[in-house]
Amino acid sequence: MANELLIFTGNAHPFLAEAISKILKIPLGDIWVSRFSEGEIRVKVNENVRGKDVFLIQPTCPPPNENMMELLIIIDAIRRASARRITAVLPYFGYARQDRKDQPRVPITAKLVANLITVAGADRILTIDLHAGQIQGFFDIPVDHLFAVKVFVDYLKEMKFRDLVVVSPDVGGIKMARAYAKRLSAGLAIVDKRRISPEETEVMHILGEVKDKNVVIVDDLIATGGSLIEAAIVLKEAGAKRIFGAVTHPVLSGDAVQKIGNSPIEKLFVTDTIPLTQEKRHPKICVLTIAPLLAEAIKRIHQEESVSSLFD
DSSP, rough: OTEEEEEEEEESOOOHHHHHHHHHOOOOOEEEEOOOSHHHHHHHHOOOTTTTTEEEOOOSSSSSSHHHHHHHHHHHHHTTTTTTEEEEEEETTTOOSSSSSSSSTOOOHHHHHHHHHHHHHEEEEEEEEOOSSSGGOOOSSOEEEEEHHHHHHEEEEEEOOOOOEEESGGGGGHHHHHHHHHHHHHHEEEEEEEESSSSSSEEEESSSOOTTEEEEEEEESSOOOOHHHHHEEEEHHTTOOEEEEEEEOOOOOTHHHHHHHTOOOSEEETTTTTTGGGGGOOOTTEOOOOOOHHHHHHHHHHTTTGGGGGGG
16 A cells, blocks of 8 residues: 555644554655745655655644645645645645625635635545535535544543533534434534624524533534533533533634633543644643544545445
């Protein structure tokens, strides 16, 4: 497998790339990603990729513009070096929150970015927990959309909670919450909320029974933390015993970490789709790795095997 499979990474998340390469027992490809004096991205692939099956691990996480341009330029360099196939591994797909025109005169950035990645030369996409499932259709190339639910469920099962209820922080997350509830044999509840602005929400009421229950709030990403923390406060007021969060992508912008520290949330479980800098670390935040999931998907895609079992 190592004779044809190559794994490269930019500067977005080298630690995740190294973890995946160790699992697959394949060293990371030799690539130089730096900057010109004025700040332009400079890339040079230092090994032969002609005819190889290349996987580029580069989440478009903060800083999104830098990491996005790195992704596009590295893809272009590998394509021009005659790689047989290029799979862009995007554990976190940025610019996904603007996936439709919900107001006049706004862009659909998820489609724009999908076009950019395709035009740059990617032949395939491997990603985890897209903000909206229909974003797969924005790409004109195959997309393998994995879910982090198994990573969280395996860990939560080890904690052996009793009287567990899975909570969706909004109506849009019902499908995800139902998937968790089914696997955990837990109850299901929904926090009905009204959005005031793109960053602020006003919690309305809870659909479901949470009194004297241990609850886990599940979502695909946490940015400012507003929705999650407001939901936690309302759940506590409704009589929930212990409150946990399980969120795939820890964007954690602004003072989100401080707000989590002061919230009723006992523990927030996140994955390493996005690297957590030192200032984003907190005793309440527990990071679970998705490296084995991505490594298995990369191996199956390279060997032309089915990855459908990994979608569960």
